[in-house]
Amino acid sequence: MGGDRKKGRFQKKRDRGSKRKANAADDGWGAAKKEVVMENHKFETYYKAQKILSDDEFVRLMESLRTLLPISFRITGSRSHALELRDLMINEYFPTMEDFEVDGVKVEVPKPLPWYPQNLGWVSTLSRQALRKSPQLARFHRFLVAETEVGNISRQEVVSMIPVELMDVKPHHVVLDMCASPGSKTAQILEALHADESDAIPEGLVIANDADQERCYMLVKQAKRLQSPCLMVTNHDGQQFPSIYYSGKDSERQHALRFDRILADVPCTGDGTFRKNLNIWNTWAQGNGNGLHRLQLPILLRGAALLKIGGRIVYSTCSFNPVENEAVVAAAIRMTQGALRVVDVSAELPALIRKPGLSTWVVQHKDGPFFKSFDEANTRFGEMRHGLTESMFPAADVAEMNLDRCLRVYPHDQNTGGFFVAVLEKVKPFGALDRTDGLAREEVETIEKAEAERLEKEMGLEQGAKRPAFRNKTAPIEEAAAETPDDSSDHKRKRSEEDESKPDAESAGDVEDGSEPLPKKAKEDNPDDANAVERVFKPRREGLVWVGGESPYRFLLKDDPELVQMRRFFDLGPGFPEENFVVRSENDSWKTIYFVSTPVKKIVSASNSFRLKIVNTGIRIFTRNSANDPSTPTYGCPFRLANDGLSTIGPFVGDRSVIHASMKDVITLLSVEYPKFQEFDEHMADAFKQRDMGSCVVKFDPAAQAGYDGRVRTAILLPIWRAQVSVSLLINKNERKSLMHRLTGNDLEIRTGMVDEPKKDDVDTSAAPSEAGAPEEAEWVIVDAEAA
Structure with a gap:
């Protein structure tokens, strides 16, 4: 969950852990320097009443909550690439750390999570003190930092990895992440979607949605590292995610977009994150959970309506509270009239220690009495129930709902945070979408309206009543304001506080790359420019303005x-979907051309796509060389290949535009700015000379290198700008550092090309991507907060 990075050496004794300084400037454990008392009587009273654990085990839980959380991370990217990086880490860095001591204390080598597939999830207890005193550990630290900066390693809490692993995502699935920011789980979903590496463009897609627009920009920045054309980021309240229909605006029949897999990782109180969010010790109150229940249930119900029959929706929180967990699941099963069932996943992730969900719980009225049933509370308080609703209580048939199949993960079992997961399958029709396929538009609208009114009434939200719909999903629910502490700022956190990735807030809007900010509102087309109209296919908007604050998406015609010109210059093969190029400018001089997968194009082109607040979709494929005159005859193409989209378009680039490089030549490209042709081997130098000026691709294939030691096993594609007498590698410094580490194990030192610096007309320096907005160096240590 997306909280600040927490650092601290594990506490040995409880009496040492009752107080700890929280220094936001260094260790991120609080908003200011102050003493945090790790005690909350209300919390202990509430959960003892819930009987979530035996008395002895509850003591162990509280002791665990007073210790600090170890660092955990995932190795990301395509499967072969991730396995390659995993093996490099184990074989290159771990041997020097074994049986190693710092000040008489043995250093623990990072350990793989026993339940995470293929040892791609890891946990570490390294301290900053050890890294400072040990050159061996400092080298490993540089590796972690380099790979994190380019997205090959992702900081993510252990329990945050569970929901996506239980979704069972396949490459052909259409997936919705309803509450997606900051994006670690979205990245996991995308990796599963791209699991078949033989298919550069999967059949499926992922819509990552978040209620907060600023966090959507952070989400784009996080997910962008995976460079997938199958991702769309939207900005809606999860419970109000719109229905999208595939049909022309004049068509009588509607066919709704429905999802194979949905993740509802909902806003919650976050009391499973005590170990890293120390302020919760001071701010926790049971009223927060009661209030959030009235937001969580509509989100899950909306997800159920959008789900295909036979599809799977995973509901998760980082809370222990049954009112936020089992009560929401049980109410959804009842309100969908049995359309949802809890899936038995006991055989999945067998090494993950989990406890079954609860079938009995109580609901507390403010800070007063506990009630076992809604009738009991209603009899006692009537309309003064302070927001208690029937859906919060166990139903009479709760024993038939198989809530024991839900997963409860407790910190003391495997040294993690606290978490709740329910895997649900849709087994029969529910909601308007399941009854509207093939109907006329007017009939669809009537059914949708009636269904919405039915659910609102059943949830106690009579028409005109106040609804729990807020723009910032991290804020406490409005109706619970009277039950929420006045100092609610500590509750303004993303529900998934376990996600460690946290893009720099100041560059949140810089989501394309360092050289190009997110496009602003579009300029209107010149009505006299008939050529522009003919060149671009515009998705239908029914005469309405684009709902979101971003530019509309316009697809280029294949002719x-x-x-x-680009197709000819790069010798693109016939299998490439050439009708999926899109621009985000309504004039005729676009700077960037993006590419989206066919399923994404289908959604953007839907008859009512104007209802979607699309923040971002597509990957950069081509960028105009704006510093050069496109009409100059020495340049065969006014656009260059963008590194973001090279993994997608690379397999389709013809041999004429691909230059094969030796290991020595790749090192030259990485370590020399604007190397001259003569600095390469004769074969590569000749290839550059024969190539027209402009963009091309360099390929390094380890399998073709005689005597190569195998540090890198997968082929590498690099975007190149070929100038008059020199070339330029079009990747940023962080990516260069990462690649140099992987290829040689050495740090990167960049020098200028031989003889003298290139002249202005010798190299297209504007083509090199800016490094502005590059992520700051990640902190990869647990720090003693008192020593900071």
Whole structure:
């Protein structure tokens, strides 16, 4: 969950852990320097009443909550690439750490999570003190930092990895992440979607949605590292995610977008994160959970309506509270009239220690009495129930709902945070979408309205009543304001506080790359520019303005003159979906051309796509060389290949535009700015000379290198700008550092090309991507907060 990074050496004794300084400037454990008392009588009273654990085990839980959380991370990216990086880490860095001591204390080598597939999830207890005193550990630290900066390693709490692993995502699935920010789980979903590496463009897609627009930009920045054309980021309240229909605006029949897999990782109180969010010790109150229940249930119900029959929706929180967990699941099963069932996943992730869900619980009225049933509370308080609803209580048939199949993960079992997961399958129709396929638009609208009114009434939200719908999903629910502490700022956190990735807030809007900010509102087309109208296919908007604050998406026709020129210049094969190029400018001089998968194009082109607040979709494929005159005859193409989209378009680039490199030549490209042709081997130098000026691709294939030691096993594609007498590698410094580490194990030292610096007309320096907005160096240590 997306909280600040927490650092601290594990406490040995409880009496040492009752107080700890929280220094936001260094260790991120609080908003200011102050003493945090790790005691909350209300919390202990509440959960003892819930009987979530035996008395002895509850003591162990509280002791665990007073210790600090170890660092955990995932190795990300395509499967072969991730396995390669895992093996490099184990074989290159771990041997020097074994049986190693710092000040007489043995250093623990990072350990793989026993339940995470293929040892791609890891946990570490390294301290900053050890890294400072040990050159061996400092080298490992540089490796972690380099790979984190380019997205090959992702900081993510252990329990945050569980929900996606239980979704069972396949490459052909259409997936919705309803509450997606900050994006660690979205990245996991995308990795599963791209699991079949033989298919550069999967059949499926992922819509990552979040209620907060600023966090959507952070989400784009996080997910962008995976460079997938199958991702769309939207900005809606999860419970109000719109229905999208595939049909022309004049069509009589509607076919709704429905999802194979949905993740509802909902806003919650976050009391499973005590070990890293110390302020919760001071701010926890049971009223927060009661209030959030009235937001969580509509989100899950909306997810159920959007789910295909036979599809799977995973509901999760980082809370221990049954009112936020089992009560929400049970109410959804009842309100969908049995359309949802809890899936038995006991055989999945067998090494993960989990406890069954609860079938009995109580609901507390403010800080007063506990009630076992809604009738009991209603009899006692009537309309003064302070927000207690029937859906919060166990139903009479709760024993038939198989809530024991839910997963409860407790910190003391495997040294993690606290978490709740329920895997639900849709087994029969529920909601308007399941009854509207093939109907006329007017009939669809009538059914949708009636269904919405029915659910609102059943949830106690009579028409005109106040609803728990807020723009910032991290804020406490409005109706619970009277039950929430006045100092609610500590509760303004993303529900998934376990996600460690936290893009720099100041660069949150810089989601494309360092050189190009997110596009602003579009300029109107010049009505006299008939050529622009002919060149671009615009998705239908029914005469309405685009709902979101971003530019509309416009697809280029496959016979667009510039696309024809690029197709010829890069010798693109016939299998590439050439009708999926899109621009985000309504004038005729677009700077960037993006690419989206066919399923994404289908959604953007849907008859009512104007209802979607699309923040971002597509990957950069081509970027205009704006510093050069596109009409100059020495340049065969006014656009260059963008590194973001090279993994997608690379398999389709013809041999004429691909230059094969030796290991020595790749090192030259990485370590020399603007190397001259003569600095390469004769074969590569000749290849550059024969190539037209402009963009091309360099390929390094380890399998073709005689005597190569195998540090890197997968082929590498690099975007190159070929100038008059020199070349330029079009990747940023962080990516260069990472690649140098993987290829040689050495740090990167960059020098200028031989003889003298290139002249202005010798190299297209504007083509090199800016490093502005590059992520700051990640902190990869647990720090003693009192020593900071």
